[in-house]
Amino acid sequence: MSLESRLMSDLKDAMKSKDQAALRSIRAAKAAITNLKTDGSGKVIDEAVEIKLIQKLVKQRQDSLDIFEKQDREDLAVKEREEIAVLQNYLPQQLSEEEITPIIQELIKKTGATSMKDMGKIMGMASSQLSGQADGKSISAIVKKLLA
Numbered sequence: 001m002s003l004e005s006r007l008m009s010d011l012k013d014a015m016k017s018k019d020q021a022a023l024r025s026i027r028a029a030k031a032a033i034t035n036l037k038t039d040g041s042g043k044v045i046d047e048a049v050e051i052k053l054i055q056k057l058v059k060q061r062q063d064s065l066d067i068f069e070k071q072d073r074e075d076l077a078v079k080e081r082e083e084i085a086v087l088q089n090y091l092p093q094q095l096s097e098e099e100i101t102p103i104i105q106e107l108i109k110k111t112g113a114t115s116m117k118d119m120g121k122i123m124g125m126a127s128s129q130l131s132g133q134a135d136g137k138s139i140s141a142i143v144k145k146l147l148a
Helices: 003-017 020-037 047-070 074-088 097-111 116-129 136-147
Strands: none
Touching (some): 003 020, 097 116, 097 136
């Protein structure tokens, strides 16, 4: 089942159960997919593009959550947490730091990277290899730790 058809099915379920957090989140994801389809670029939207789109939506909400927490706006932070939880259901299982570290160590061995100057090369390879399974922030932190 494609992500879009899964979203439609879940949207109907959320409407029936009157789950406002799910409604907001699913509508945002559906709108983002529709915008991508009708942007005139003619790109084919496959599963990888859909996953990146959902990751982008989660990241936007995470950034908003950080701001709301800094400003002590718990009412708004709660909504962001709810939406993040709903959107993460559409992402593949995220790898833990313990699972990411050996993959990055292997990439460092393979490329012969020795210093922070090689971080860009490692980040590019790691991001493409771990696409959808880990966010860039956690990959970056691990790469920095291993190259330092």
